[in-house]
Amino acid sequence: MAKSAPATARPTRRRRKEARPQELTAAALSLFVEKGFAATRLDEIAARAGVSKGTLYLYFDSKDALFLAVIREGVLPVLEEGRKLLTIYADDPVRMLREYLFGWWALFGSTELGGIPKLMTSEAQNFPEVADYYLKQVIQPGKAMMREILERGVAKGVFRRVNTETTTHILMAPLLHLALWRHSFAVCCQVPDMDPQLYLESFFDLVLKGLNPVPGEVA
Amino acid sequence: MAKSAPATARPTRRRRKEARPQELTAAALSLFVEKGFAATRLDEIAARAGVSKGTLYLYFDSKDALFLAVIREGVLPVLEEGRKLLTIYADDPVRMLREYLFGWWALFGSTELGGIPKLMTSEAQNFPEVADYYLKQVIQPGKAMMREILERGVAKGVFRRVNTETTTHILMAPLLHLALWRHSFAVCCQVPDMDPQLYLESFFDLVLKGLNPVPGEVA
Amino acid sequence: MAKSAPATARPTRRRRKEARPQELTAAALSLFVEKGFAATRLDEIAARAGVSKGTLYLYFDSKDALFLAVIREGVLPVLEEGRKLLTIYADDPVRMLREYLFGWWALFGSTELGGIPKLMTSEAQNFPEVADYYLKQVIQPGKAMMREILERGVAKGVFRRVNTETTTHILMAPLLHLALWRHSFAVCCQVPDMDPQLYLESFFDLVLKGLNPVPGEVA
Amino acid sequence: MAKSAPATARPTRRRRKEARPQELTAAALSLFVEKGFAATRLDEIAARAGVSKGTLYLYFDSKDALFLAVIREGVLPVLEEGRKLLTIYADDPVRMLREYLFGWWALFGSTELGGIPKLMTSEAQNFPEVADYYLKQVIQPGKAMMREILERGVAKGVFRRVNTETTTHILMAPLLHLALWRHSFAVCCQVPDMDPQLYLESFFDLVLKGLNPVPGEVA
């Protein structure tokens, strides 16, 4: 059998062809996050992906369509990972909460996808349909999961009763803030380094104590 | 009755000239927040301010200069209000913290300036000098004030000891998140209304309990 | 008689008012020569004349009209001076020629009006009517005068017979070139100084010998 | 007969790409000469070259860069032709002078490049660097060549001794004047036709006699 696949790292033609869309959206994502959608030129995206400008149009109908694809792809892994969580520590809400917060950062916030919250926040008004998609696919499931955690904790008596609607938002805020910070001021200004793990520990610590049931109060 | 002021609402030339810069930055701010810097056309800004495109250039050298002016002007009131706070409830850290959080929202987050965090986060990488200015004039003083509050509380024994560096960030996050939310998903998507006051109360409640000194622990 | 005219150098209001148009055209001329018509802004002209931009429109209908006025005014003294020449040395063509060449430079080329040839050459195609006016008022009379000198010289036997049509052109060329040079390369580049008097002497010398009648040839 | 060159006149993409810059500079040159740099719109240049406005920016960074390219390209052939001259009639200064004057007109002044002196004179102050380039690449070599001719003539005793510095300028003036005239008044005004050959003959005749050594004078 002549001409078997070479052992080198260079991908075969077929592999590249199939991987192209992801290479393009990856390049687009990093630039959209860095400069914003409008300020990013297709030239730059193509250059960063190592293709020519025209090639983008073989895979995406327009710049807008590329944006949608970027978000769609960035969203998928979050959903998959998210779903696993609730089943693992189903009977330990404190552990679940901890896993949620640290897992969000480890699997999403700290990765290349961590710029999506900044991007989506910046562009929500310019792309209402995409924002709506993101809201339904990411934000609302995320909040639902958080609400589930809170309610299980309350039911088990390890959390005090809180307003779940507002609290789910509040508990997401420091995570989002960390992600936004990392892709804004942390990049462009000389800021003293903020250790994410330390930040998350402080946060989890604060929340846990803040949710501690008051002795004597009935849940 | 010769030469009394005319009853018409149209201001004199002189008065307009003095008021113009603020009218223009106000229009620019709202559009920059809405669509982002790059996606905002000077035509739109001029139209929203009720002037022609060329007029912008009587007051600002370029679109970039206008952006800088928008931030500079948006920042001033925050600084002034901020300075007052620390002196008022100097001996009541809990009250100070409450005033800080609710005051931030009332005087800044809920006003027309409330879009600045979104704008500045989106554009920080495109305008490093402006971001640096904002960091030094707004973020760092704000954090310093929060740190002061925390340290006074710890000294008085009403707060437990925490990592102030991370905690100041964490405590700002829900405020910023509220402001960002209001100028992104809340505008473009049909989301159930979130009452800021309720949000802030939940947040303050959570934080206060989270900061409660553990009985028996030494401050 | 109270309020008599003060003895100071400051012109009275009335005098300034009458002198205004010339101050404006003088400023315009120098800038038109320096940068060309299209590249000169009315702002600059007004600033150089020490008035506001709007004032220009009190005296001239448009930028084009100002150009016409600049040329018209620049042309008048040339005509007046020119006419005197022919009557003075009427019976000495060599002296007339010398006076013509040196006089042109002294009274026109070396003065503030010396930029007009450059300006008119540059803009002739953009202002055909003005060019036509200049041709008829300046160039053709100048050539006629030169032709007259040549013909008198030929008649008197001090010049050999030449093609007057082409020779008049040729004899003007070095003068014009000197004026053009002075307002182009001499200003912007580090060129070794060229002494106009030396230049004119060389030129007159060359021409005089070039026009010397060949002995034995009949005029 | 497969795949022969198609009979159509439309050149292939590749060929156009290589020829484009010259097509563009040719169009730009003719318009710059006609209306001046500032008054020429890029639209017009593109239209005259048969391309769209954006295409100009594929080849030139800016309007200024286009101007520089126009001059640079216009200068090259002059330099090449110029260099040949001195070697041909090395032992006949009169013939060399004649070839210089008539050659300048035939190879430069009368061609499409003949507008460059007008353009460069008009814009020297607006483009000092380009003027400097032109001075060093064209004017000074041209003057040096002329000086060489004069000095050889003096050495051989066929020219009288003259001030070479001023005379080189003076001898170029009628050529430049002819070129300037052709692109200014001759175009816009109804002027009686001036035959360049006649003009040049008159000029050469005048100069030759003007340079004739005076009998009895020692060279």
Add this chain to the structure above:
DNA sequence: CATGAATGAGGGTTCATTCAT
């Protein structure tokens, strides 16, 4: 008369999109 704030048409430049190769 004189000013200079305001206008808006128009120019230089950019860049998403197309299409011949």
Add this chain to the structure above:
DNA sequence: GATGAATGAACCCTCATTCAT
């Protein structure tokens, strides 16, 4: 499929002209 030259609409910015003061 992939390229990159070409397009032209749209943007930022300028500046001749106007007009209320």
